[in-house]
Amino acid sequence: MFHLPKQVISHLFVEPAKIVEKTTSISVTAGDPATLECTIEGSPELQIKWFKDRREITSGRKYKMSFKENVATLKIFSAEKVDITNADFSLLLTGSLASYRIVPPTFTKPLRKVDGVVGSAVSMECRVSGSQPMTVSWFKDEQEISADAKYQPEDNEVITGGACFIRKESLSSFLELHSVKPLDSGKYTCQVSNDAGKVSCTAKLDASKLLMTGSSVHLECKVTGTPEIQIKWLKNESEISAGDTYQMSFTEDVASLHIFNASVEESGDYICEACNDAGTDRCNSLVIVKELLNNVTFVSAFPAPPDPPSFIEKIENVSCLVGSVITLQSIVKGSLPITVSWIKDDNEVMESDNTQMTFEDGVATLYMTDVETLHAGKYTCQAKNDAGAQKCSASVLVKGQSAQCTMR
Numbered sequence: 001m002f003h004l005p006k007q008v009i010s011h012l013f014v015e016p017a018k019i020v021e022k023t024t025s026i027s028v029t030a031g032d033p034a035t036l037e038c039t040i041e042g043s044p045e046l047q048i049k050w051f052k053d054r055r056e057i058t059s060g061r062k063y064k065m066s067f068k069e070n071v072a073t074l075k076i077f078s079a080e081k082v083d084i085t086n087a088d089f090s091l092l093l094t095g096s097l098a099s100y101r102i103v104p105p106t107f108t109k110p111l112r113k114v115d116g117v118v119g120s121a122v123s124m125e126c127r128v129s130g131s132q133p134m135t136v137s138w139f140k141d142e143q144e145i146s147a148d149a150k151y152q153p154e155d156n157e158v159i160t161g162g163a164c165f166i167r168k169e170s171l172s173s174f175l176e177l178h179s180v181k182p183l184d185s186g187k188y189t190c191q192v193s194n195d196a197g198k199v200s201c202t203a204k205l206d207a208s209k210l211l212m213t214g215s216s217v218h219l220e221c222k223v224t225g226t227p228e229i230q231i232k233w234l235k236n237e238s239e240i241s242a243g244d245t246y247q248m249s250f251t252e253d254v255a256s257l258h259i260f261n262a263s264v265e266e267s268g269d270y271i272c273e274a275c276n277d278a279g280t281d282r283c284n285s286l287v288i289v290k291e292l293l294n295n296v297t298f299v300s301a302f303p304a305p306p307d308p309p310s311f312i313e314k315i316e317n318v319s320c321l322v323g324s325v326i327t328l329q330s331i332v333k334g335s336l337p338i339t340v341s342w343i344k345d346d347n348e349v350m351e352s353d354n355t356q357m358t359f360e361d362g363v364a365t366l367y368m369t370d371v372e373t374l375h376a377g378k379y380t381c382q383a384k385n386d387a388g389a390q391k392c393s394a395s396v397l398v399k400g401q402s403a404q405c406t407m408r
Contacts, residue, residue, distance in 0.1 A: 033076060036075075040072055063076060103325075107199060108367050110126055113204050122205060123174060125172060128171055129325065130192070131195075135192070136191070137190075141186045180205075185284070187205075189202040217287060218259075219257040219270055221254070221256075221274075223274045227276070228276060229276045230274070230275045230276070232273040266287065269285075307335045307387060311332055312333055315392055316394050317394045317395045317397075320396075320397070322371065322372055322398060327366070328379055334385055338385045341384075342381055354369040355368050378393055378394075378395055381393075
């Protein structure tokens with residue numbers, strides 16, 4: 001009797017390669033080593049290649065690559081600036097692609113000139129995009145505004161002329177001055193940096209004295225130095241003297257100017273000049289006097305109807321790659337107030353860490369960073385006021401590897 005051998009049947013299931021865990025953008029200081037890692041699942045044998053800016057790189061004096069326990073590792077022994085400024089490292093394995101990019105900071109909303117009234121509060125804001133972590137510093141006339149030791153970095157208070165608060169959020173920073181004084185006037189700079197670069201923007205703050213006709217104003221200037229100190233007051237660079245309108249004094253190191261019964265003609269830039277044998281110094285304050293209208297009522301039997309919003313410039317179609325930055329922008333005119341909203345495929349767009357919306361001076365902007373394929377779709381900018389509403393739409397196409405957006 002013959003016995004046939006048993007048949008052994010086995011099934012081989014080949015699991016496709018898949019990146020299950022990848023790091024995001026990393027920060028590296030030039031000259032230091034850097035390590036990129038990806039956790040991968042899939043059936044052996046996995047074919048792994050590393051790329052930098054779409055060019056394959058190999059192990060050598062600069063790079064070392066390994067794959068152990070489902071972790072693919074790229075080690076850069078000594079990162080150079082060319083490696084960390086907008087560098088795009090990619091890992092390719094059987095159709096999967098992971099990329100790493102360090103994006104330098106850019107301002108999506110720079111500082112703007114501010115006119116402040118003495119005694120009031122003033123706020124300056126800027127918004128920024130780029131790879132975290134980012135360091136934010138504020139300067140006044142090129143001197144850094146530093147925090148008092150008793151405050152945490154997230155809520156710094158420093159004393160300039162009034163109280164000054166600095167607030168830092170993930171993609172924005174605010175400088176708030178309370179009870180502004182003339183010496184707070186100057187150029188304010190916000191500087192943002194990460195390991196890929198540094199940017200700054202500057203705006204001027206003019207702290208003025210705003211008065212109505214018939215009011216009085218008192219200006220003071222603290223003076224230090226070796227006696228004898230001579231004090232001179234000027235208005236628009238012309239010296240003024242005591243009389244019915246002006247009264248001056250200099251006691252206990254404080255120079256004072258009192259303006260009585262101010263008229264519109266008293267508006268101007270007032271300068272206190274202190275001089276001794278060692279030199280001369282100045283400080284100034286802007287005084288604005290507006291005419292006061294008493295018992296005047298304006299009546300319009302036929303008020304002009306408000307203008308509905310309309311688009312001077314509409315948003316345009318955008319085509320870009322995954323990981324890019326997208327800016328959609330339109331210019332709107334019409335009677336104020338105008339409210340602007342953004343809609344994607346019939347759903348309202350909300351602000352998030354990588355999505356910001358602004359509407360200033362008639363310019364509506366939607367700004368998105370680190371875009372993914374889910375950001376693709378039809379975007380609509382809608383402007384409304386009491387007279388009506390208007391819309392304009394454009395398509396966003398997202399595909400492929402990280403790069404810069406191009407207009408279609």
